[in-house]
Amino acid sequence: xxxxxxxxxxxxxxxxxxxxxxxxxxxxxxxxxxxxxxxxxxxxxxxxxxxxxxxxxxxxxxxxxxxxxxxxxxxxxxxxxxxxxxxxxxxxxxxxxxxxxxxxxxxxxxxxxxxxxxxxxxxxxxxxxxxxxxxxxxxxxxxxxxxxxxxxxxxxxxxxxxxxxxxxxxxxxxxxxxxxxxxxxxxxxxxxxxxxxxxxxxxxxxxxxxxxxxxxxxxxxxxxxxxxxxxxxxxxxxxxxxxxxxxxxxxxxxxxx
Amino acid sequence: xxxxxxxxxxxxxxxxxxxxxxxxxxxxxxxxxxxxxxxxxxxxxxxxxxxxxxxxxxxxxxxxxxxxxxxxxxxxxxxxxxxxxxxxxxxxxxxxxxxxxxxxxxxxxxxxxxxxxxxxxxxxxxxxxxxxxxxxxxxxxxxxxxxxxxxxxxxxxxxxxxxxxxxxxxxxxxxxxxxxxxxxxxxxxxxxxxxxxxxxxxxxxxxxxxxxxxxxxxxxxxxxxxxxxxxxxxxxxxxxxxxxxxxxxxxxxxxxxxx
Numbered sequence: 001x002x003x004x005x006x007x008x009x010x011x012x013x014x015x016x017x018x019x020x021x022x023x024x025x026x027x028x029x030x031x032x033x034x035x036x037x038x039x040x041x042x043x044x045x046x047x048x049x050x051x052x053x054x055x056x057x058x059x060x061x062x063x064x065x066x067x068x069x070x071x072x073x074x075x076x077x078x079x080x081x082x083x084x085x086x087x088x089x090x091x092x093x094x095x096x097x098x099x100x101x102x103x104x105x106x107x108x109x110x111x112x113x114x115x116x117x118x119x120x121x122x123x124x125x126x127x128x129x130x131x132x133x134x135x136x137x138x139x140x141x142x143x144x145x146x147x148x149x150x151x152x153x154x155x156x157x158x159x160x161x162x163x164x165x166x167x168x169x170x171x172x173x174x175x176x177x178x179x180x181x182x183x184x185x186x187x188x189x190x191x192x193x194x195x196x197x198x199x200x201x202x203x204x205x206x207x208x209x210x211x212x213x214x215x216x217x218x219x220x221x222x223x224x225x226x227x228x229x230x231x232x233x234x235x236x237x238x239x240x241x242x243x244x245x246x247x248x249x250x251x252x253x254x255x256x257x
Numbered sequence: 258x259x260x261x262x263x264x265x266x267x268x269x270x271x272x273x274x275x276x277x278x279x280x281x282x283x284x285x286x287x288x289x290x291x292x293x294x295x296x297x298x299x300x301x302x303x304x305x306x307x308x309x310x311x312x313x314x315x316x317x318x319x320x321x322x323x324x325x326x327x328x329x330x331x332x333x334x335x336x337x338x339x340x341x342x343x344x345x346x347x348x349x350x351x352x353x354x355x356x357x358x359x360x361x362x363x364x365x366x367x368x369x370x371x372x373x374x375x376x377x378x379x380x381x382x383x384x385x386x387x388x389x390x391x392x393x394x395x396x397x398x399x400x401x402x403x404x405x406x407x408x409x410x411x412x413x414x415x416x417x418x419x420x421x422x423x424x425x426x427x428x429x430x431x432x433x434x435x436x437x438x439x440x441x442x443x444x445x446x447x448x449x450x451x452x453x454x455x456x457x458x459x460x461x462x463x464x465x466x467x468x469x470x471x472x473x474x475x476x477x478x479x480x481x482x483x484x485x486x487x488x489x490x491x492x493x494x495x496x497x498x499x500x501x502x503x504x505x506x507x508x509x510x511x512x513x514x515x516x
Contacts, residue, residue, distance in 0.1 A: 138471075158461070158471070159461065160459075167361070171361035172364035172370060
């Protein structure tokens with residue numbers, strides 16, 4: 001039994017290594033996750049992440065093939081060799097690192113603070129002194145706000161949904177809200193959001209709470225492929241392709257600091 | 258004491274004790290010390306919301322009931338309309354209408370935003386208290402209408418024949434008897450009012466129910482906070498029942514025997 005397992009693993013590794021030389025199958029989640037990856041009317045995959053796969057592979061000198069895989073089976077698909085890499089907005093976590101390896105991050109949406117226009121504040125503990133901050137309950141943002149802002153802020157209010165926090169921000173019951181920049185960009189794009197509020201800045205990073213960002217998931221031990229992806233990511237960041245693709249989808253950079 | 262020593266009672270009591278012991282030893286309570294201060298605050302908030310909204314609601318319910326029972330139609334019609342609307346719509350809807358509806362109209366007027374009242378108006382508890390008060394007034398207004406009607410007319414006619422002024426008839430004869438007649442109903446309604454308070458958790462008032470949800474969402478422990486919450490509400494309901502029993506016992510027994 002052990003032998004067959006080892007044999008299967010070796011086979012998987014071999015096919016993986018072989019694939020790395022010709023076509024690299026990049027797995028994306030089969031479930032749509034706009035604006036990162038979704039299918040258009042003709043069934044073709046489009047989105048920021050899909051474009052970025054093309055750009056990074058070109059910069060890395062790899063021939064890539066986008067392969068949709070169900071999200072809940074995406075890591076087994078990688079370890080079994082059905083795909084060679086995961087680029088499906090997968091956050092780098094300690095837990096996943098026990099099973100698979102990650103490239104450098106290729107995005108990390110910043111956590112931003114949004115507040116009412118005309119009120120002086122920024123996304124620091126001093127800048128939010130005496131302010132009422134609203135966050136969604138049991139999120140990394142609540143954990144972050146309670147660690148960094150609870151000392152100086154007047155109050156940290158929790159909401160079941162970010163929409164309710166946004167409502168109360170419009171109504172002036174809270175002075176600011178903290179959340180993922182993509183979620184808040186969508187709010188600021190609405191008529192009420194544009195009228196009332198603006199981004200006051202991104203909070204200082206704390207990987208222990210906010211995570212390490214999103215990287216390419218790879219099988220353990222494939223250093224060559226990992227180096228290639230890291231080269232590709234560095235390449236698109238350096239030559240401006242990254243910013244060009246991002247500008248098509250987001251108002252500001254999502255690389256994070 | 259002998260009543261308690263019957264076999265089936267002893268067995269039931271033992272089963273009860275065993276259940277409590279099992280819950281205490283086999284379930285996870287390690288979160289309790291961390292959340293205990295928050296829970297105490299939550300219980301306090303539930304209690305004062307309940308007490309204030311019941312008292313204020315009752316103060317509104319008496320004129321509402323009186324207007325419907327004996328007032329001219331200009332007073333009776335709006336009072337009836339108010340009670341019908343309040344009793345005919347869900348309390349959750351009323352809370353949300355006040356908080357997200359009325360509450361978001363205020364900031365559109367700069368003079369409200371700059372006034373000294375704004376720090377209070379921007380908080381959630383005034384809307385919670387207002388909604389609970391109006392709801393209690395609506396239900397009890399209807400109860401009081403029946404209560405005023407149930408006082409025998411002969412009593413009022415006798416008082417008038419004695420030359421009592423109308424206000425004195427109300428405060429000495431009519432109101433005390435009306436309230437006394439519906440005391441058991443009021444006790445039940447107050448327990449119902451207590452069970453309506455968790456709804457204000459939806460507008461960010463952190464009372465005991467909100468604290469229990471917070472524990473569940475933070476720790477992913479489901480049964481323990483909910484069981485403790487049930488025990489807290491049962492204890493509060495028990496206190497309300499005892500309070501009303503005491504009020505019923507202390508006052509003079511005005512109801513004629515045999516009725």
